[in-house]
Amino acid sequence: MNAPHDSAHSADGRGYFTEERIMIRDSARDFTMREVLPVANALDGPDGQIPMELRRKMADMGYFGVTIPEEYGGLGLGCFEYCLIAEQLARGWMSVASIMARGQGGWIRRAMSPEMQAEYLPRVVRGEYLNASSLSEPGTGSDLASISCRAVRDGDDWVLTGSKYWCTFADGCDYMTVFARTAPPPSSSKRWMGISCFMIEKPRGELPKGVSGSKIPKIGYFGWNTLELSFDGCRVPASHLIGEEGKAFLIMAKGLETARAHTAARAIGLAQGALEDATAYMLERTQFGRPIAEFQGLRFKLAEMASQVEAARQLMYFVCNEIDQGRRCDKEASMVKLFASEMAERVTSDALQILGGAGYTTLHAVERHWRDARLTKIFEGTSQIQMRIISDNLLGKSGVDRWIADQAFEQAWGDKPEGAE
Template sequence: MTDAPLAAPPPDLPGPYRTEARVALQDGARRFAAEQVRPIADEYDPHKREMPRSLIEAMGREGYFGIMVDAEHGGLGLGVFEYTMVAEELARAWMSVASIIARAQGLGTDVAEEDRARELLARSARGEWIGAAGFSEPDAGSDLAAVSTRAELDGDEYVITGEKRWIGNAEAADFIQLLCRTDDPRPGEKRAAGLATVIVEKERGAFPPGLTGTTIDKIGYHGFLTWNLVFDGVRVPAANRVGGKGTAAFRDTQKWLNIARVHTAARAVGLARAAVEDSVLYLQEREQFGHPIADFQALRFMLASMVARVDQARAFYRQVADQLDRGEPCERESAMVKLVATEMAVDVTGDAMQLHGGNGYTTERQVERYWRDARLTTIFEGTSQIQQKIIADSLLPKSSLE
């Protein structure tokens, strides 16, 4: 695989968002991505290998697993803005690395027992409590209220039975956070009634008794494995229920998804930026008809449109991240930025493959990896069509089809 040097970075943070601390964090993440992440991505991704533990430990030392964990518990005590800013830099090198940090940030720590919660927060911040999120099922993806995996209370334990799909990092995780059904909704109640979130604590590299899994072979998004899991009487302490219950559990999930969608937008921007930067280099390197192909106006204009769309999406995700940090409701804005940024990333990485010509359709260049990973961003955390539904529902009366 050709290992072209990284192109010049984009301009520093603009005035409204600029602080010296953010600039330092961004510069550090950019160097980390270039020096430590990309060489591993170039070696591991073609063989669908899981990222090495040494890289995860290095990320822990940088504080990337605790960006949004308060300083009292060993985190950086920062917000969604910094979290997504770092995610863009990491995704520029390998989207999976930008994704693994989402499996900490205090995930799986909201237990009732205070000492236990503090311990888990500190472990999360250090990258020693990294999880997997189990929301989707074979028949419940976008429609999370249709979750059917059961968690039946038996004394002081939940007994979990059901099937979950699209669970990234499940075997390598320290825990799996599951959205389960503890009760059936009563007549007149919303379908989300009876839902709860339960933590299945486990050893890395293994599944507990009663849990089996098979890997899902993907065309991209390598670096960690994605699983289909079957729960057959898995027992966990009742104290492992986190957050609210019923419709409150569903709202907690939706709130988490608002942040996750902005995080996905930032990852999409990182991928698209990578495609632009590699294209800038390639257009100057490749010659045809006695000239660098960068001399041809059609290709110059194509590149100009690509970079304009990347910068537009970056400005949008930063705006929504700032809104989240201010505590403003922005479910619609999170859906919009996820829609805009991910569709942009598919287009821009596809255009980059076109600019690379036949070389773009080989594994000798990283641009095909950017496209494979970008294609997924329009699907997970809610498909583009689900984002359109959220946006439309915020503007129009509820559809009579629901």
């Protein structure tokens, strides 16, 4: 069921939309409705996998290299275009909007040497070299400074030992980005120090030698597997240490603004899909002798849902523009991630309610949007983490988290943000 889609054409007063951006958005919308949504409706479920054919089509569209420079075959575009495309893909299947992020060169693109970029990035653009990030652990959750997976230097290799959790696409990727501790932290206030980043190449469909894994059962985010991993003497060439030894936490922090904008885009896409399906259902469903679209209570609910979606979208546009202009927006990125994810859970739930019993079946996509929307409040930092970041900014509170964010911004853009010490 597809209702008319015109909300993305509104509120262009800040001049965000060029003809190129409109074309990119509309092309992604068409691709999603033609290629992604039918596949999602057919395959979403615990055993469903995003088809390789769909991934090849995404590569042909350039979606794995949106932000990769043109010299490596990418589109050379910014966070704005990246999130425009992600929103549309998530309208069909959030997992597809997420696998798009497994391209782009991953967390480590800017930390790669020029030689590594020249070798690997063209393959990323072609969809032949996709990433899975292994950060979290069973006992850490959002406290990534407390990871305990160890890496010890042994001749020309590093040897990794320990456990990782929530590693989506670990089996299907072409390389893994693994964060491990190479030195103990110097103090409790500097727990982030001593963490290093490694790139582990592997055959697609397998885990690296010295790594075993088990599939984590989930209620959504289907289309690929999420695994718990055990590293038992996994050897990584010393040349595959990414960035400076012991300072990989800054690599994590550097990409968080874009990552949170991307999560907001996915949440908005889910909410947009639910809104469209609820609108179409209200026009088709008849009760008490007339279409339910004539009932004022449902009409007002739909108006409220549409307003929430559009408010989140406009905030996302602002944040993406700030990122592309090189302006510091860690507070605003947390705001849009918080607002959009909380909104998506409400809107998808309201849409399911409008469909009634039909919404609680797998015959309609709204139940998928509802399940996946719930996850957006958790990954890339929970809603509670976002509220901490926002409140710390508002109250002028400083500390290690703020210092790390300052350092990451400086590394990303080459100069300190105003007011940084």
